[in-house]
Amino acid sequence: MRAGWEQGASVLEALLALFLLSLVIQGGWTVFVRSREAGLKVAHRAEALETIRTIAWLLPEEVSGGRAGLDWWVEDGDSLTLRAFRGLALMEGNPVPTRVVRVCFRGIRTPDPEKDSVLVLGVDGRWRVNDLEDRHRISFSCPGVEKGWEEEWTLASASSGGVLARLFERGSYHLADGAIRYRRGEGGRQPLTPERIQDGRFLGPEEGGRPFGWEIALRRPPGGRRASGGSEALSWRGGGS
Amino acid sequence: MMIERHGMALPLILLLLLALTAFGHGALLLSRRELQATWAFRNLVRAGQAAEIGLRLALEVTPERAEDRTPWAAIPLLSGETDDGLLYGVSRRWLDGEFFLLEGWGGSRGWVGARRTGWIGWSLFPRVRMRAFLAAAEVGSELVQEDRGSLEMGEFLRPPEGWSASECEAYRSLLDSLFSGGPPPAVALGVGMEASQVAPGSSIPSLGLYTGAELLLRAGKRGQEAFPASSLGTIRGCPDMGDPVFEGTPGSFTLSGGRLCGLLVTGGDLRIRGDAKFQGLALVGGNLILEDQATFEGFARVRRSLHLRGKGVFSGSACASLRALTGVPALERPLLIQRGVGIDQS
Numbered sequence: 001m002r003a004g005w006e007q008g009a010s011v012l013e014a015l016l017a018l019f020l021l022s023l024v025i026q027g028g029w030t031v032f033v034r035s036r037e038a039g040l041k042v043a044h045r046a047e048a049l050e051t052i053r054t055i056a057w058l059l060p061e062e063v064s065g066g067r068a069g070l071d072w073w074v075e076d077g078d079s080l081t082l083r084a085f086r087g088l089a090l091m092e093g094n095p096v097p098t099r100v101v102r103v104c105f106r107g108i109r110t111p112d113p114e115k116d117s118v119l120v121l122g123v124d125g126r127w128r129v130n131d132l133e134d135r136h137r138i139s140f141s142c143p144g145v146e147k148g149w150e151e152e153w154t155l156a157s158a159s160s161g162g163v164l165a166r167l168f169e170r171g172s173y174h175l176a177d178g179a180i181r182y183r184r185g186e187g188g189r190q191p192l193t194p195e196r197i198q199d200g201r202f203l204g205p206e207e208g209g210r211p212f213g214w215e216i217a218l219r220r221p222p223g224g225r226r227a228s229g230g231s232e233a234l235s236w237r238g239g240g241s
Numbered sequence: 242m243m244i245e246r247h248g249m250a251l252p253l254i255l256l257l258l259l260a261l262t263a264f265g266h267g268a269l270l271l272s273r274r275e276l277q278a279t280w281a282f283r284n285l286v287r288a289g290q291a292a293e294i295g296l297r298l299a300l301e302v303t304p305e306r307a308e309d310r311t312p313w314a315a316i317p318l319l320s321g322e323t324d325d326g327l328l329y330g331v332s333r334r335w336l337d338g339e340f341f342l343l344e345g346w347g348g349s350r351g352w353v354g355a356r357r358t359g360w361i362g363w364s365l366f367p368r369v370r371m372r373a374f375l376a377a378a379e380v381g382s383e384l385v386q387e388d389r390g391s392l393e394m395g396e397f398l399r400p401p402e403g404w405s406a407s408e409c410e411a412y413r414s415l416l417d418s419l420f421s422g423g424p425p426p427a428v429a430l431g432v433g434m435e436a437s438q439v440a441p442g443s444s445i446p447s448l449g450l451y452t453g454a455e456l457l458l459r460a461g462k463r464g465q466e467a468f469p470a471s472s473l474g475t476i477r478g479c480p481d482m483g484d485p486v487f488e489g490t491p492g493s494f495t496l497s498g499g500r501l502c503g504l505l506v507t508g509g510d511l512r513i514r515g516d517a518k519f520q521g522l523a524l525v526g527g528n529l530i531l532e533d534q535a536t537f538e539g540f541a542r543v544r545r546s547l548h549l550r551g552k553g554v555f556s557g558s559a560c561a562s563l564r565a566l567t568g569v570p571a572l573e574r575p576l577l578i579q580r581g582v583g584i585d586q587s
Contacts, residue, residue, distance in 0.1 A: 064581035
């Protein structure tokens with residue numbers, strides 16, 4: 001009888017079932033763990049690449065518009081202090097020294113007298129720093145200048161003969177706590193990348209930066225090993241003019 | 242009686258497959274996003290390089306004539322595409338008569354974005370440079386007149402000796418507007434050559450933003466060698482529709498005879514003697530010494546002293562100086578002041 005046969009082999013069947021089940025569970029768990037590791041490695045690698053891209057793009061972009069030693073400089077190898085340029089203003093001619101100037105401004109954000117200063121190019125070819133004390137928009141466009149708008153600026157000190165001004169905020173980039181961080185003025189350091197940096201430094205002209213360079217070592221992903229042993233970090237370097 | 246059995250293998254396998262699928266899907270999405278970011282980064286870098294290519298090419302474009310330098314108006318200079326699909330374009334915007342902003346954009350074929358960046362340049366404008374002179378002879382130290390050496394301004398607006406009347410006609414309106422209030426003084430003493438007017442390691446007075454070192458470079462004199470004596474000949478440049486010459490030396494120079502017309506730059510003394518004649522503009526890092534029957538017609542900027550000996554004559558001449566400033570092609574090539582000024586808000 002069929003019912004009797006099923007009852008008589010129950011122990012053996014249960015043992016076999018448990019054995020097969022343990023094999024399935026072990027295999028499944030192994031596959032699960034491996035795939036999870038692979039997923040984490042992919043995520044880690046993505047964040048590492050994002051970190052590299054951010055540094056490789058952002059820092060050279062920031063320093064390329066400035067002059068080494070004047071507009072930016074490296075301090076202690078782990079911080080880059082700079083005038084972060086945020087806009088450009090064509091200045092109307094003012095032969096007589098004045099504090100109030102009319103400009104045609106273009107930039108990545110609106111000027112803010114609370115945190116911005118200007119670097120004014122004079123007819124003698126010199127750049128002079130001036131503080132932006134006040135500003136207001138005069139019109140929403142400038143004749144012949146695409147995406148620009150007219151502003152009236154009040155500067156801290158009177159000047160004449162300026163032909164162009166560059167709006168900037170004081171800031172600094174730091175390699176700290178595993179990430180690249182930006183500090184605007186005296187504010188806090190805001191992380192710009194995931195915390196994937198194990199070690200790193202900035203290179204100024206004196207350290208062979210030509211004129212600026214950077215070196216970072218990224219943490220290896222969990223379970224990542226080097227075939228030849230040694231450091232558990234991935235090293236990257238780059239630079240910009 | 243049927244016995245109902247509850248197996249666990251199938252639900253477990255299904256759960257496992259679900260988890261694996263979720264992981265796989267996540268990893269795939271991440272990889273795809275990573276690939277997109279990498280391509281975007283690549284295109285951004287290529288676009289930046291394209292913009293720079295355009296700006297470098299544009300810097301070689303001869304600046305517009307003075308009357309075409311309308312402030313702030315965008316003047317398209319060039320556009321093009323490289324063999325590997327980099328697109329670029331550049332326009333120039335004059336800030337005043339001499340400063341300009343080159344605005345370059347770059348792109349990559351197949352990518353919708355664009356990069357914009359700007360370079361600031363400077364190009365000599367003869368009118369502005371002439372107006373910048375305080376006197377026909379700007380002298381850093383003193384004027385030393387001995388014997389019958391003389392300083393004249395009588396022929397200031399007239400053609401120098403040996404020039405036909407038509408030689409200065411082209412500059413007539415400009416000269417009239419520049420010196421409508423009368424000629425400048427013959428000499429200005431103690432004119433401080435500010436630090437910015439002197440290139441590091443060079444005593445040569447500047448000409449606008451052209452430092453002495455830059456002027457030597459443009460004159461083709463990189464080293465410390467003096468002029469080869471034969472390189473100047475006895476008569477060079479100017480009259481009869483000739484072009485002015487542009488000569489420079491980091492050392493001293495003596496003109497003992499003949500005529501030299503154009504722009505002369507010396508790091509040391511400039512000595513003109515015998516019946517030699519100079520017509521044009523001289524930038525002298527040492528002393529300017531005129532002796533015997535030597536004649537200087539034009540403008541001079543002298544770091545140290547002006548010595549007039551024997552029958553040496555310094556004659557201020559606006560026409561000769563202006564001709565030197567306008568007729569030297571090497572002065573037309575713009576000077577790069579600043580790279581990478583951000584002009585993009587997109």
